[in-house]
Amino acid sequence: MPLRLSEDEIIAGASLLPAFPKVVTDILATIDDDNATVSGLIELVESDPVLTARVFSLANSAAKSGNWRKGLRDMHVAISMIGMSRLRQIAISVSLADFGRETRVTRDFWDHSVAVGVAAQELARLRPLPDSSLVSADYALVAGLLHDIGFLWMARFYPLEYQMARQAMAQPGGESNIEIERRYFGIDHCQVGRILAIGWGLPSSIIEAISSHHRPNPALGRLVAITHVAEILVAALGMGMNGHTPFVSLSDAARVAAGLDWKDDLNSLFGRIEARSNHFGRIFLSMA
Amino acid sequence: MPTRIRYLPIEDVAAGMVLGAPLVIAEQGVTTFTLPAGHELTDSNMAQIAQRNGEWACIEEDDPRRDDERAADLVATQAHLDNLFAQTDRSQPANAALYAALLRYRSL
Known part of the structure; x- marks a missing residue:
């Protein structure tokens, strides 16, 4: 019998998941805050001892390549070694990777999320159209890492229905994956993800990206377009398919809104996405 | 010998390799390190890149494939x-x- 999941049920299930890392939403808040300081960022990172240890570990790797003889113990020095934007990227990625591990996501799910996060980051760095908005690369990374988070909830609380839906998706037919999800759950992973993201207090543009990456109306903002295009590029590159049959269907309106121009050096873009995803995959594996 | 271009994670890059495109490392949009295309990487370069979190x-790199091997690879790529x-x-x-x-x- 098909399920008819309600928002209340999804929220109740979410309360049984490990706590979403508050440091992620706090760091995202600092990006839009003109008064945010380096000290504020350090304070946020240092509020989490595990995260602090990991930042030092990565900074020490960089330090060993230079003239540093002693291990780093000071976050200000660590920032001078790795830079502010890199620190934010590390703090966000490590926190979400830990959250993923605690939530028992599969390796394939995480690989897919990392690849879409990296692709979204790369797209965010492209020059936008004149009337299009700038998107923070950190926002794009988080949107990419969390875009399929609704699947996690579905697999965790309704594993049988989830497997049945996955098997149906693997069969050739006229039904889209989203339609199949709605048939089995009464709701799709984008809607589940939206409810989770609201509950976690994520910024509205990231909520919209999680909610609408399969329906990328450019009016919904550039981050929605970027997340859609990122997922399609990752599928077309055959990277981390999260067990899904690839479905490559690129919205041209979203491509334009994301700032992807066919005249650009796409070899370099594809190469960066593959190489950086591989790089991050290894970093996270080494931390497991 | 013909050459081919590969994009590699930094863990797979080693001294002696030749850059196929400029290597540019930036922080907050400001370039902090750069090497030109065609440059052969040295141990010192590798340390500099690691220090800047490249x-x-x-x-x-050299492409030792024969023409028929290259054509076969293209067919396989297209099939994939x-x-x-x-x-x-x-x-x-x-x-x-x-x-x-x-x-x-x-x-x-």
């Missing part, structure tokens, strides 16, 4: 792409352009 590099695009409507210009761009990339 994540990837574009490498140009066809599989990935099996459910895709390639009459849509955006999908067709993406397929063509990926075929060019995979043929590097």
Whole structure:
């Protein structure tokens, strides 16, 4: 019998998941805050001892390549070694990777999320159209890492229905994956993800990206377009398919809104996405 | 000998390799380190890149494949792409352009 999941049920299930890392939403808040300081960022990172240890570990790797003889113990020095934007990227990625591990996501799910996060980051760095908005690369990374988070909830609380839906998706037919999800759950992973993201207090543009990456109306903002295009590029590159049959269907309106121009050096873009995803995959594996 | 371009995570890059494109490391949009295309990487360069948290590099390397091997690889690449695009409507210009761009990339 098909399920008819309600928002209340999804929220109740979410309360049984490990706590979403508050440091992620706090760091995202600092990006839009003109008064945010380096000290504020350090304070946020240092509020989490595990995260602090990991930042030092990565900074020490960089330090060993230079003239540093002693291990780093000071976050200000660590920032001078790795830079502010890199620190934010590390703090966000490590926190979400830990959250993923605690939530028992599969390796394939995480690989897919990392690849879409990296692709979204790369797209965010492209020059936008004149009337299009700038998107923070950190926002794009988080949107990419969390875009399929609704699947996690579905697999965790309704594993049988989830497997049945996955098997149906693997069969050739006229039904889209989203339609199949709605048939089995009464709701799709984008809607589940939206409810989770609201509950976690994520910024509205990231909520919209999680909610609408399969329906990328450019009016919904550039981050929605970027997340859609990122997922399609990752599928077309055959990277981390999260067990899904690839479905490559690129919205041209979203491509334009994301700032992807066919005249650009796409070899370099594809190469960066593959190489950086591989790089991050290894970093996270080494931390497991 | 013909050469080919590869994009590698920094863990797979080593001294002695030749850059196929400029290596540029930036922080907050400001370039902090750069090396030109064609530069042969040294141990010192590798340390500098690691210090600045370089994540990837574009490498140009010898391509020892014969012409027939290269042609066979292209056919295999196209078959792999066809599989990935099996459910895709390639009459849509955006999908067709993406397929063509990926075929060019995979043929590097």
